[in-house]
Amino acid sequence: MNEPAKVLEVCKLVKSYHSLSGDVRVLRGIHFTLFGGDTVSIRGESGCGKTTLLNSLSLLDKPDSGEVFWRDVEYASKGNDRIAKQRAHFIGFIFQFHYLVPELTVLENVLLAVRIGGERVTTAKKRLARDLLTRVGLQKRMDALPFSLSGGEAQRVAIARALINQPPLIIADEPTGNLDEDTAESIFSLLMSLCEEHGTSLILVTHNPNFAQRTRRQFSLHHGKLEEITGT
Ligand SMILES: Nc1ncnc2c1ncn2[C@@H]1O[C@H](COP(=O)(O)OP(=O)(O)OP(=O)(O)O)[C@@H](O)[C@H]1O
Numbered sequence: 430m431n432e433p434a435k436v437l438e439v440c441k442l443v444k445s446y447h448s449l450s451g452d453v454r455v456l457r458g459i460h461f462t463l464f465g466g467d468t469v470s471i472r473g474e475s476g477c478g479k480t481t482l483l484n485s486l487s488l489l490d491k492p493d494s495g496e497v498f499w500r501d502v503e504y505a506s507k508g509n510d511r512i513a514k515q516r517a518h519f520i521g522f523i524f525q526f527h528y529l530v531p532e533l534t535v536l537e538n539v540l541l542a543v544r545i546g547g548e549r550v551t552t553a554k555k556r557l558a559r560d561l562l563t564r565v566g567l568q569k570r571m572d573a574l575p576f577s578l579s580g581g582e583a584q585r586v587a588i589a590r591a592l593i594n595q596p597p598l599i600i601a602d603e604p605t606g607n608l609d610e611d612t613a614e615s616i617f618s619l620l621m622s623l624c625e626e627h628g629t630s631l632i633l634v635t636h637n638p639n640f641a642q643r644t645r646r647q648f649s650l651h652h653g654k655l656e657e658i659t660g661t
Pocket residue numbers: 446447448453455473474475476477478479480481482
């Protein structure tokens with residue numbers, strides 16, 4: 430049987446922040462490999478560096494040292510323009526807050542991600558955007574403006590937006606942290622189902638142990654190191 434393809438690999442990742450009160454070494458040598466279709470959760474106490482780790486993996490913020498491979502290409506050593514161009518196709522992001530553009534409709538918000546990825550909004554892309562919005566249950570809200578959406582609906586738009594460029598990887602930082610329990614459950618289940626349907630890998634940061642246990646692999650970030658939680 431063929432080994433599944435590597436989607437992401439990081440080696441010896443180190444990241445510090447410099448402040449007036451001194452340097453804080455947040456990531457102290459992270460090693461991590463993610464394969465195609467894998468779902469992974471990362472837990473850890475507030476302030477332990479989970480968002481820092483996601484920002485480093487996605488090179489939104491460059492690590493001090495270490496290597497970041499997207500598929501088989503090392504990107505940490507590349508220039509910001511090249512990274513940004515590749516990132517738009519390689520990673521879809523979902524955050525705790527949806528960051529929809531208030532002046533754009535639901536459909537336009539999803540299609541904006543196509544433009545940011547440097548591509549034209551073709552008829553096929555529009556069809557894909559409508560299909561994704563239908564899949565997340567927003568077929569009747571495509572022309573709505575973000576202010577009129579509930580928190581759960583806005584997060585559904587964010588999921589469709591994250592998938593529109595058909596990236597191999599979704600990075601989600603506390604995507605349900607701002608939602609009530611039932612809405613959080615439906616958003617989490619939707620995200621897991623969509624990743625499975627599209628064969629998309631998922632890295633999910635969550636404080637919710639119930640969600641964390643439902644990903645295929647589980648990690649904990651502690652004292653700047655990532656540890657895989659095995660067996661129960
Ligand atoms: N831009 C920055 N400048 C200085 N320090 C920072 C910066 N960003 C984060 N930190 C510090 O780095 C540490 C890790 O922060 P990070 O946001 O990664 O934690 P987190 O695990 O995501 O926390 P939470 O669960 O609350 O979201 C914290 O001590 C934080 O104060």
